Amino acid sequence: MQMPEDVGTDDCLTSYTHIYSPDLLKDQVAFITGGGSGIGLRIAEIFMRHGCHTAIASRNLDKLKEAANKLSAVTGRRCLPLCIDVRQPESIAAAVDDTLKEMGRIDILINNAAGNFLCPAASLSFNAFKTVLEIDTMGTFNTSKVVYEKWFKDHGGNIVNISATLGYKGQALQVHAGSAKAANDAMTKHLAVEWGPSGVRVNTVAPGPISGTEGFRRLGGPRGEAAGTFQSIPLQRAGNKTEMAHCTLFLASRASSYVTGAILVADGGSWLTSANDVSMLLGIASSNSAKL
Numbered sequence: 001m002q003m004p005e006d007v008g009t010d011d012c013l014t015s016y017t018h019i020y021s022p023d024l025l026k027d028q029v030a031f032i033t034g035g036g037s038g039i040g041l042r043i044a045e046i047f048m049r050h051g052c053h054t055a056i057a058s059r060n061l062d063k064l065k066e067a068a069n070k071l072s073a074v075t076g077r078r079c080l081p082l083c084i085d086v087r088q089p090e091s092i093a094a095a096v097d098d099t100l101k102e103m104g105r106i107d108i109l110i111n112n113a114a115g116n117f118l119c120p121a122a123s124l125s126f127n128a129f130k131t132v133l134e135i136d137t138m139g140t141f142n143t144s145k146v147v148y149e150k151w152f153k154d155h156g157g158n159i160v161n162i163s164a165t166l167g168y169k170g171q172a173l174q175v176h177a178g179s180a181k182a183a184n185d186a187m188t189k190h191l192a193v194e195w196g197p198s199g200v201r202v203n204t205v206a207p208g209p210i211s212g213t214e215g216f217r218r219l220g221g222p223r224g225e226a227a228g229t230f231q232s233i234p235l236q237r238a239g240n241k242t243e244m245a246h247c248t249l250f251l252a253s254r255a256s257s258y259v260t261g262a263i264l265v266a267d268g269g270s271w272l273t274s275a276n277d278v279s280m281l282l283g284i285a286s287s288n289s290a291k292l
């Protein structure tokens with residue numbers, strides 16, 4: 001299937017056509033977890049192309065520094081690389097302090113950091129299940145709470161969580177990630193209710209399979225073996241990172257000023273049909289050297 005023309009190719013760093021006003025996020029500041037790779041990196045880039053400054057935060061500082069230099073060179077906006085582990089609230093607190101010191105404010109928080117791999121429930125160790133919940137669910141809560149306490153409580157703000165539709169109907173080899181993302185979808189609604197009176201909106205983008213990402217490689221196979229299953233997706237293709245960034249931009253901006261507690265499903269209709277070919281998934285898991 002052809003890409004819609006105004007979405008362009010997925011290689012934004014070389015060419016990009018605006019859909020929204022280029023000033024949509026002018027002089028705002030976004031704190032993006034997992035902003036050094038994949039979907040998070042594309043969100044940072046698209047936000048910066050709309051006038052935003054960013055802080056990109058994850059565990060690998062070298063990767064973040066390289067990404068930040070590239071992003072600033074292309075967009076002319078500031079990008080602050082920060083080392084955090086979303087499982088460690090103290091590391092988040094230090095990074096949020098640095099962001100406020102360097103940039104003076106935080107308008108937007110994107111909870112994008114996550115960990116995932118294919119593994120049958122019966123083979124999954126207790127620690128593996130706990131690790132994914134700690135990164136995806138505790139990580140989202142930890143970061144939201146720190147940013148709320150340090151800034152949003154008094155100034156308002158916008159939180160967008162990146163979920164996944166893979167658990168909406170149940171998916172083989174994904175009990176850990178599906179459970180974590182389901183908890184996050186509930187968290188979106190609870191925090192929207194509790195923090196709405198402080199001027200904080202909390203929403204979620206729920207992607208399906210997104211090409212050119214680590215998540216796609218891990219779950220779709222290094223050579224895209226799972227691509228055959230695209231026939232089960234109503235739009236007959238994977239999504240791309242730019243499409244996810246545009247959905248995130250909508251929810252993070254004044255374009256969605258009366259939206260809170262919403263889950264924007266951005267998966268080409270995948271979850272309505274859902275592919276669950278267990279033997280194919282087991283093949284991908286073993287080629288990923290998973291511990292089965």
Ligand SMILES: CC/C=C\C/C=C\C/C=C\C/C=C\C/C=C\C/C=C\C=C\C(=O)SCCNC(=O)CCNC(=O)[C@H](O)C(C)(C)COP(=O)(O)OP(=O)(O)OC[C@H]1O[C@@H](n2cnc3c(N)ncnc32)[C@H](O)[C@@H]1OP(=O)(O)O
Binds near residue numbers: 126290
């Ligand atoms: C929606 C789909 C609908 C329809 C589909 C239709 C068509 C499909 C077509 C194609 C499919 C294509 C794409 C897939 C679709 C959707 C993707 C959906 C969601 C994607 C979600 C993501 O999160 S992607 C993010 C991916 N990126 C990462 O994971 C990077 C970060 N990851 C990590 O850091 C690690 O992998 C980690 C998560 C394990 C954490 O690392 P660390 O803290 O260092 O932990 P460890 O000490 O290494 O390990 C902790 C325990 O976990 C065990 N472990 C680790 N790896 C595995 C594995 N591979 N298998 C099993 N167990 C593992 C490890 O052994 C430790 O446990 P112990 O008991 O040994 O201590």
Ligand SMILES: NC(=O)C1=CN([C@@H]2O[C@H](COP(=O)(O)OP(=O)(O)OC[C@H]3O[C@@H](n4cnc5c(N)ncnc54)[C@H](OP(=O)(O)O)[C@@H]3O)[C@@H](O)[C@H]2O)C=CC1
Binds near residue numbers: 209
């Ligand atoms: N790709 C896909 O098809 C889909 C992805 N998603 C969601 O999109 C988001 C991005 O995934 P994707 O771009 O594929 O994958 P990536 O692996 O590129 O992104 C995950 C990011 O999270 C960071 N991260 C992982 N663990 C931690 C941690 N403990 N503390 C801080 N940062 C951490 C990683 O950086 P570092 O290693 O430097 O810490 C990395 O930048 C995730 O929330 C994922 O669940 C949802 C559905 C489909």
